[in-house]
Amino acid sequence: MAREMKNPPAYGVTSVDHALRLAVILQVEGPLTVAAAAERLGVARSTAHRLLSTLVYRDFAVQDDDRSYRAGPVLEVAATAHSGIGAIRAAALGPMRTLVDTLDETVNLSIRTGRTIRFIASVESTQTLRVGSREGMVLPAHHSTGGLVMLAALTDEQLKALYADEEVDLVKLRRELRAVRRSGVAINRERTERGLIALGRAITNSVGETVAAVSVSMPSARYSPARVESITPALRTAAQQISAAL
DSSP states (O other): OOEEOOOOOTTOOHHHHHHHHHHHHHHHHOOBOHHHHHHHHTOOHHHHHHHHHHHHHTTSEEEOTTSOEEEOTTTOOOTHHHHHHHHHHHHHHHHHHHHHHHHOSEEEEEEEETTEEEEEEEEOOSSSSOOOOOTTOEEEGGGSHHHHHHHTTSOHHHHHHHTTTSOOOHHHHHHHHHHHHHHSOEEEESSSEETEEEEEEEEEOTTSOEEEEEEEEEEGGGOOHHHHHHHHHHHHHHHHHHHHHO
């Protein structure tokens, strides 16, 4: 069942939110300097340094000899994933910002790990009523826009193996994925969050493998079939630009 559209809590503690965002960045992207952390969060370097020092104290991060920070024992993941994720994010940010300038809706970038997806970048719309940043969030792949896009790249055998021990309606899922393959676009109509509509396309690497997905998210109040027709070409252009940069 779809949950309510996720928005930042009114009582949120900014420093906690910043620390959690840094932890996610270190985990999925790899080493980070104080200057880069400050830029990502939009805070002063002194603030970024205090946040990173706290993460080090709690073993969420460690500081290397070159004074950069990387994921600590609490967060450590395979080092081979870092450079790839960082390269995808770096290639995507420019086209994502252009897409937001064109549509004034929030744009997200996601990768798949097994049966889940993780948002690795978000560029928010400037409108008052908008979908907030999803960076760092994790969702089931078969329920999410980016997840459907990336699952569509799998064969039936790979899909069956992926969901061998989970109760998923594979007949329905295969039908949905065939539609994604035909159109090249996945549309999520309030499937994961009530009040949220999203459209996504695949990002491919130099050998044509699907490595990520870029999606446009909007409040359902601004959704219409006519908007899909205007969003799809801009989304396709952004996906092509990101893929070409990889």
